[in-house]
Amino acid sequence: MLRPCEILSEGMLKAALRGQLPAEGRAALLRHLGEPCEACLDLLECWTTEEMLTELHASDDLLSWAERERVFPTASAGLASARPPLRVVPPETRRPPRLAWAAVASAAAVALFTLVTLGRPWHPVAKDVLKGTSTPAVTLFALAGSRSPTPHIVRALPAGGPLVPGELLLLRIRLDARAWIYLLSQKQGELSEVLWPLNATGPHEPGEFEVAESGTALAIDPQALGTDARLLLIASPKRIDARRLQIREPLRTRSEVERAFPGCGVDLLPVIVEPER
């Protein structure tokens, strides 16, 4: 049989967490908490920290039913399999970019948080372009994030859909085999440049992962980009020399990217920003 603490009862604990103790009761409890007490531990073994945290805040501060109904669908969107798949807009139907696209915002500067897995189909790629090696399959997923007041809303970009001005672009990659990964940006008349990873040290393991640096999701600010930019994703069985990644010729279709990087899995994502109203 446990011997209850003479100071810290369950009622006292709840009152303390709810801020309902009078000043002298709180002072007495604080004094007691400064000393060892095995009976206190017996009581607290029966409480979870989550229970303490929920007692700590008034029930009005916790999520209301309406907020739960709003938060859960947003939070679970990433696992929704019925979401329309993303696709790369083919050049003949691609809308001309109306706002700038651009290379990257620095990882630390525009750190965001969200990552969503989308039900985007795999793109078949040419196999065995290099003898003795198989071509890794790679897919780029695009998500839109908002940064105001703090980064908090994310939506999947619908098929070929544009970003709204002010939105940030977040990316996720699916890779089916170990490969060196290069995410490039390319815009009209300029050499393509590596956006990520900034310092590749080795091939990436297969799986699905976010485009992130030091554990922080990388967000691309389209306002900082030039016009008519595209994101190219290259998955190579072998390391690619940095100079080979600098391509001036515009690569507007997957087949053009595949020709530029034979033996590599590729994906292409032109992104469009809605005009400001």
Added chain:
Amino acid sequence: MISSTPGEAEDSDLVRSAAEGDRAAQHALFDRHHGGVMGYCLLACNGDRERALELTQETFLRALCSLRELKDGDRFRSWLFSIAANLCRSSGAQDARRRELLAVAQLSLDTGPADDEPRERELRIAVVQRLLSRIEDPDVRAVVALKYGEPEHTTREIAARLGLPHGTVTSRLVRFRAAVKRALLRAILEEAC
């Protein structure tokens, strides 16, 4: 209440189903943990409700999106709070007192500091050492020193190293976490003064 009762699915079962797209399981995980996560975020944000709400949403968004990457479904709860802690930490500056309060809360939640945050790790070690100095039972001290020392040990490693049954190790850690919760209560009361 958060803890599961007989008849309720374990987190690990829910995680498995949720990762396969079972919406009811996703909802059950959310229902089970949103109160604690919101409570933690409120604590981290000093009661700023709007911010805490955003962080709670982001926590679940990130967690549900990454469920397939969680190898051990039994670790869902501490993994979820790790996400919340990392988001709260990166969302704004916290003074030294609040950082310490949160370090105690994380320890109580069995949530480790981010690997890339040496300052957080140092703070956690300091908190553990301070708590250890108040624990008289040498058996508990030995387990805790291995669990939270450098390097940290799993409960199975501790059991093997000390030649104890695994259940004994976990029960001693439960005792230590009760002490951590007591320290958390004290920190909360001190802050309210």
